Amino acid sequence: MSGLLDALILGAALSLLAGSLIWSVLNCFSLRPGDVVSWRTARWASLAPILLSPLIYFIPEASTAATISPLPVHPALDTARVAAPLPAGAVQTGFGFEAGWVAALYLGGLCVSSLAGLQKHLRRQRRVRESRMPNAAERRLLSAIGNFDTPPVRVSPQIASPILTGWNGLVLVPESLFDQPRALRFAMMHEQTHFQRGGERDRLVGAALKAIFWFHLPLRWIERELNAARELACDAQVLDVLGVQQRKAYAETLIQTMR
Secondary structure, eight states: OHHHHHHHHHHHHHHHHHHHHHHHHHHHSOOOTTOHHHHHHHHHHHHHHHHHTHHHHHSOOOOOSSOOOOOOOOHHHHHHTOOOOOOTTOOBOTTSOBHHHHHHHHHHHHHHHHHHHHHHHHHHHHHHHHOBOOOHHHHHHHHHHOOOOSSOEEEESSOSSOEEETTTTEEEEEGGGGGOHHHHHHHHHHHHHHHHHTHHHHHHHHHHHHHHTTTOHHHHHHHHHHHHHHHHHHHHHHHHHHOGGGHHHHHHHHHHHHO
């Protein structure tokens, strides 16, 4: 078991180094705005060392053709080299760490990060429970500005801007946004584009990875860049549909919504 733990510790160290290097290199290059592919590749490349580290343990070592007999050692010298015994039940890794403490540290951090993620999930679930189905007037308005039946739409008086949430996709629309038909149309196009591109599922995958690898600071940097790239790519696709004439109106609506 200590051999597997040694491999995981080595993989984690290499993963931290790889993530820092990849993030630094990509930031040195002028990537195309909204380059989701590069940052998504960076996510998995930074995690590759730790994900593949168990192979170091499970792949058997090649057997040697011949064994070298050890040189005789004087009993007095051999006794002097005997290390102090570990506590009963303790296992030490090849790096000098006690396996129990390493496992306890990781599991403690995993519990904290999982509870934080669960709290965010429950907060969103509460928003969904507090929302309602669009009434007849709101459905007519949604039908008039486009086909927004997928993903499902619910109306919430508790939020200030539209939210795409859930693995299967659900758009929460602020109640006040129905008083602004143009802003509603732009917002729904943005969220529907996110849904079609799989942006919310990709965000959830990233959130799960950050919770599992809670110690991986470079992964958090990469996920932050990936989130920004997803938003820029989504905006670019919406602008392609709207055309040049509505670019300014779309930008003004985004700024107003953020405020």
